[in-house]
Amino acid sequence: MAEMVAQGEMPDILFWVGCAGSFDDRAKKITKAIVKILNKCDVKFAVLGTEESCTGDPAKRAGNEFVYQMQAIANIEVLNAYEIKKIVTACPHCFNIIKNEYPGLGGNYEVVHHSQYIQSLINDGKLTLQDGGVYKGRKITFHDPCYLGRGNDVYDAPRELIERLDAELVEMKRCKSKGLCCGAGGAQMFKEAEKGDKEINDERTEDVVETKAEIVATGCPFCMTMMTDGVKTANKEGAIEVLDVAELIANAADL
Amino acid sequence: MISILIFIVLTVIGFGFFGWNVSKVRANILLGRDLDRTDRKAERWKVMTLVALGQKKMFARPIPAILHLMLYAAFVITQIELIEIIVDGVTGNHRTFFAALGGFYTFMLSFIEILSILAFIATFMFLARRNLLKVPRLVKSELNGWPKLDANLILIAEITLICFIFMMNGADEVLYNQGQSHLAGEGSLGLAMSSWIGPMLFGNMSLDTLHIIERIGWWGHILMVFGFLNFLPYSKHFHILLAFPNTWYSNLNPKGQFNNIDSVTAEIKLMMDPNADPYAAPATDEVPQRFGAKDVTDLTWKSLLDAYTCTECGRCTDVCPANTTGKLLSPRKIMMDTRDRLVEYADGKRKNGKDYDDGKSLNGDYVTAEEIWACTSCNACVDACPVNIDPLTIIVDLRRFLVMEESKMPSELAGMNTNIENNGAPWQFSPADRLNWKDE
Numbered sequence: 154m155a156e157m158v159a160q161g162e163m164p165d166i167l168f169w170v171g172c173a174g175s176f177d178d179r180a181k182k183i184t185k186a187i188v189k190i191l192n193k194c195d196v197k198f199a200v201l202g203t204e205e206s207c208t209g210d211p212a213k214r215a216g217n218e219f220v221y222q223m224q225a226i227a228n229i230e231v232l233n234a235y236e237i238k239k240i241v242t243a244c245p246h247c248f249n250i251i252k253n254e255y256p257g258l259g260g261n262y263e264v265v266h267h268s269q270y271i272q273s274l275i276n277d278g279k280l281t282l283q284d285g286g287v288y289k290g291r292k293i294t295f296h297d298p299c300y301l302g303r304g305n306d307v308y309d310a311p312r313e314l315i316e317r318l319d320a321e322l323v324e325m326k327r328c329k330s331k332g333l334c335c336g337a338g339g340a341q342m343f344k345e346a347e348k349g350d351k352e353i354n355d356e357r358t359e360d361v362v363e364t365k366a367e368i369v370a371t372g373c374p375f376c377m378t379m380m381t382d383g384v385k386t387a388n389k390e391g392a393i394e395v396l397d398v399a400e401l402i403a404n405a406a407d408l
Numbered sequence: 409m410i411s412i413l414i415f416i417v418l419t420v421i422g423f424g425f426f427g428w429n430v431s432k433v434r435a436n437i438l439l440g441r442d443l444d445r446t447d448r449k450a451e452r453w454k455v456m457t458l459v460a461l462g463q464k465k466m467f468a469r470p471i472p473a474i475l476h477l478m479l480y481a482a483f484v485i486t487q488i489e490l491i492e493i494i495v496d497g498v499t500g501n502h503r504t505f506f507a508a509l510g511g512f513y514t515f516m517l518s519f520i521e522i523l524s525i526l527a528f529i530a531t532f533m534f535l536a537r538r539n540l541l542k543v544p545r546l547v548k549s550e551l552n553g554w555p556k557l558d559a560n561l562i563l564i565a566e567i568t569l570i571c572f573i574f575m576m577n578g579a580d581e582v583l584y585n586q587g588q589s590h591l592a593g594e595g596s597l598g599l600a601m602s603s604w605i606g607p608m609l610f611g612n613m614s615l616d617t618l619h620i621i622e623r624i625g626w627w628g629h630i631l632m633v634f635g636f637l638n639f640l641p642y643s644k645h646f647h648i649l650l651a652f653p654n655t656w657y658s659n660l661n662p663k664g665q666f667n668n669i670d671s672v673t674a675e676i677k678l679m680m681d682p683n684a685d686p687y688a689a690p691a692t693d694e695v696p697q698r699f700g701a702k703d704v705t706d707l708t709w710k711s712l713l714d715a716y717t718c719t720e721c722g723r724c725t726d727v728c729p730a731n732t733t734g735k736l737l738s739p740r741k742i743m744m745d746t747r748d749r750l751v752e753y754a755d756g757k758r759k760n761g762k763d764y765d766d767g768k769s770l771n772g773d774y775v776t777a778e779e780i781w782a783c784t785s786c787n788a789c790v791d792a793c794p795v796n797i798d799p800l801t802i803i804v805d806l807r808r809f810l811v812m813e814e815s816k817m818p819s820e821l822a823g824m825n826t827n828i829e830n831n832g833a834p835w836q837f838s839p840a841d842r843l844n845w846k847d848e
């Protein structure tokens with residue numbers, strides 16, 4: 154972003170990478186898939202790079218409003234200084250908090266989740282998928298991230314992307330507004346679960362296995378971790394792949 | 409004459425006591441913190457019509473939805489008959505509306521009778537679901553004791569009420585057949601159910617017995633109604649009334665959105681403002697509100713209204729990922745605890761004066777930290793609730809108190825917060841490495 158401004162340019166969108174997308178090895182692959190798609194479509198975009206900082210989501214969900222607001226106010230200062238108008242996020246938690254909770258602190262932007270943005274690129278004809286891509290006819294199920302689905306009522310965008318792959322979209326018994334959490338939300342990602350008789354991601358993996366899907370798609374780096382672990386625990390690593398919708402599209406478009 | 413007097417006295421007591429209880433509940437709810445939920449009125453009416461009146465969210469589970477609809481429809485429509493009973497009671501007439509409405513009267517009462525039979529069946533099915541089939545969400549541990557009894561009592565009361573209706577109508581039907589009813593005329597009242605239930609059950613009885621049965625049915629009905637009315641404020645069945653305001657005041661924002669605490673914003677702005685005078689007195693001399701919720705009065709009035717509205721149906725707990733994987737957390741229990749504690753708190757203050765402190769609080773004594781920390785904030789409970797209750801807001805407020813007032817949290821989360829403060833990420837990575845993915 155700083156480089157772009159130095160050259161006197163303004164991006165059309167700011168790509169908010171998020172902490173997972175920046176530091177988590179698996180999530181970095183999602184980041185790269187999104188960048189490939191943006192480049193392919195000649196989108197003029199920027200990232201904040203080292204000027205980006207945690208949105209404060211895990212702190213807020215864990216009850217620490219101070220840390221959250223400190224982060225939020227600092228981020229908003231940076232975003233407003235660059236006069237950012239539109240933000241694409243790679244994570245439903247960043248998406249939710251910037252879209253819904255930053256406005257109250259003076260941060261007003263148009264915020265979309267990457268599944269929605271990629272969908273609009275396809276709808277505008279900027280990205281075309283040759284039919285008969287690598288996923289043609291394969292069984293894919295979609296795990297709704299809570300903060301994308303129930304949290305913000307976005308159910309269709311990721312599903313439409315899967316349908317573009319000419320793949321067979323199969324739904325789990327608990328899907329859309331009835332979808333079961335992967336177990337990572339509310340800062341659970343960063344702590345051990347309370348005592349119980351099962352891990353939530355294992356319960357969710359059973360739903361996936363039941364569909365007989367070969368691929369479980371998601372749209373959240375934390376769901377990615379949880380589902381990958383769940384599939385591993387269920388000894389289904391060879392049979393079920395966990396991929397982000399952005400990766401599916403990037404692979405199908407041969408990027 | 410005497411019976412008119414008794415009736416009027418009973419009616420005044422019945423409604424009066426109910427009114428007094430409602431005003432108490434209202435005062436309890438208003439102990440909560442302020443929250444403005446009066447915007448977007450058109451949308452609010454729509455939500456209330458769909459969710460409360462239309463029971464839209466019940467139909468996610470069709471079997472209980474249909475059974476519940478039978479009871480609900482019968483309940484609403486029986487109110488017409490109740491109005492007649494009250495008019496008769498005050499005037500001393502018998503079936504005041506019969507002459508005035510003619511054929512429509514027969515139609516209306518027949519309609520009530522058919523719905524009552526459906527409700528009768530539904531009530532038995534509900535009893536069976538709770539006590540024989542033991543549907544999992546209806547037998548969880550938080551229902552042990554009073555909540556279980558409450559549910560069964562109401563169902564039994566409903567059965568009794570319906571029996572009274574048929575005693576009243578059935579006996580009167582037989583009397584009318586013989587030209588002995590207090591209603592002038594002779595023949596059949598033409599009531600869909602009573603015109604054959606009546607003769608079947610009471611056909612061979614003497615006139616005196618028939619009159620007694622008819623009166624038992626009549627008085628029984630009205631007494632049950634007053635009893636029911638006054639039971640409501642102590643019961644989960646209060647939802648039949650509170651579902652309406654509770655859905656009207658629903659949260660209309662995206663479910664993922666949590667509120668920003670304004671006092672925190674003010675404090676941070678002050679901290680970051682280089683011109684601020686750190687010793688300046690706070691602008692108001694009000695006691696600063698604590699962060700988050702220690703007790704019920706730290707919750708918003710909407711959370712307290714939620715608690716009184718809860719039907720204890722357990723749809724929330726049934727979909728809760730924490731609960732379904734064996735954790736202690738149950739969103740239904742959060743709502744029940746909030747209500748129980750609110751009643752205890754408010755009664756304590758009423759009895760022992762304003763300054764009374766029983767040393768207990770919702771956070772800790774009712775809801776434990778283990779429950780509070782098991783929530784993934786997934787909003788499944790909020791989505792599932794048929795009357796738009798929001799247990800998650802309470803859980804988050806309880807968390808905020810633990811973290812911001814008591815610094816009590818799982819140690820990993822304390823570490824996570826420190827990481828965010830120091831590195832701008834929940835993990836221990838250097839902010840300088842944020843763009844490394846670009847070249848990897």
Ligand code: SF4
Nearest residue numbers: 728783784786787789
């Ligand atoms: S938001 Fe919390 S309490 Fe509600 S269903 Fe999800 S985990 Fe359970």
Ligand code: SF4
Nearest residue numbers: 718719721722724793
């Ligand atoms: S909160 Fe709603 S879903 Fe949960 S028990 Fe109460 S009424 Fe049922």
